[in-house]
Amino acid sequence: MASLIACPHCGPRPKEEFTVRGDAGITRPAPDAGEDAWHAYVYLRDNPRGRHKEHWHHTSGCRRWLVVERDTMTHAVYTVTDASAPGETA
Amino acid sequence: MADFALLHRPALATAKSGSFGAAFSNERITLTALPEGHVLHVLAARGSGDLTGLIPRIGDGSAHAVRAYGPGQWFVIGDASLSAAEIFGKTPVLDGKASISDQGHGRVLIGISGAAVEAVLAKGTAVDLALSNFPVGHSAMTLIGHISALISRTGPENFELLVLRGFAESLWDELIEMGLEFGVDAKTAR
Numbered sequence: 001m002a003s004l005i006a007c008p009h010c011g012p013r014p015k016e017e018f019t020v021r022g023d024a025g026i027t028r029p030a031p032d033a034g035e036d037a038w039h040a041y042v043y044l045r046d047n048p049r050g051r052h053k054e055h056w057h058h059t060s061g062c063r064r065w066l067v068v069e070r071d072t073m074t075h076a077v078y079t080v081t082d083a084s085a086p087g088e089t090a
Numbered sequence: 091m092a093d094f095a096l097l098h099r100p101a102l103a104t105a106k107s108g109s110f111g112a113a114f115s116n117e118r119i120t121l122t123a124l125p126e127g128h129v130l131h132v133l134a135a136r137g138s139g140d141l142t143g144l145i146p147r148i149g150d151g152s153a154h155a156v157r158a159y160g161p162g163q164w165f166v167i168g169d170a171s172l173s174a175a176e177i178f179g180k181t182p183v184l185d186g187k188a189s190i191s192d193q194g195h196g197r198v199l200i201g202i203s204g205a206a207v208e209a210v211l212a213k214g215t216a217v218d219l220a221l222s223n224f225p226v227g228h229s230a231m232t233l234i235g236h237i238s239a240l241i242s243r244t245g246p247e248n249f250e251l252l253v254l255r256g257f258a259e260s261l262w263d264e265l266i267e268m269g270l271e272f273g274v275d276a277k278t279a280r
Binding site: 006010012060062064 | 233276
């Protein structure tokens with residue numbers, strides 16, 4: 001896994017300071033969307049190989065939620081942005 | 091009516107004190123348990139804009155009273171202990187743009203200084219502490235080992251660490267160990 005994450009607020013920090021929530025691309029279903037949609041939202045995840053967007057929390061730093069776009073195969077980190085930035089929250 | 095009187099006991103009152111490690115060194119580290127005055131956590135309201143000019147008015151005017159924590163968050167620190175009424179009395183200054191949360195019960199300050207202070211802290215954190223990157227007055231929330239702490243530079247060879255009260259003695263012991271090669275003078279008396 002990528003070992004240095006360039007937090008937009010704190011600068012480069014080791015991954016130990018962060019908590020990974022997972023896929024940043026999934027959308028919360030409507031309350032009445034039905035059991036299948038909610039089961040998929042809560043439990044089902046892809047395991048992508050390659051470029052992937054995830055929510056990371058800078059738990060031991062600025063405590064902001066970030067969107068980290070990284071490559072699960074090469075460990076390259078492409079972008080790190082604050083999750084509150086326009087268009088970042090699914 | 092309370093059944094027990096709550097007595098304030100300094101977090102580091104019974105921590106290790108004295109001289110440790112290398113006996114002859116010109117780069118000795120000094121660890122100091124700093125006064126437990128006030129620690130105010132200030133949080134900006136959503137969309138309140140740039141408050142960097144406003145926050146110092148909460149503080150006591152001392153040089154390093156305001157320590158940036160993250161976007162829209164600051165710790166305001168001073169040596170005087172403040173009553174709840176005194177803290178509440180500061181809220182009009184913020185004009186609804188930010189809130190104050192008293193953290194004086196929860197976080198304590200440790201001073202660490204000496205010629206080798208950057209080398210000692212670098213054993214615990216990945217933050218670049220070089221003076222050119224981390225000037226006097228700069229703060230960074232980070233991990234020192236496994237303990238979360240706010241590192242602030244108060245001088246070329248002086249740092250202050252704001253740490254959760256319950257972790258203060260563990261961090262204190264770790265700092266002594268990290269400084270052994272340079273020699274450490276640990277002062278808990280206040």
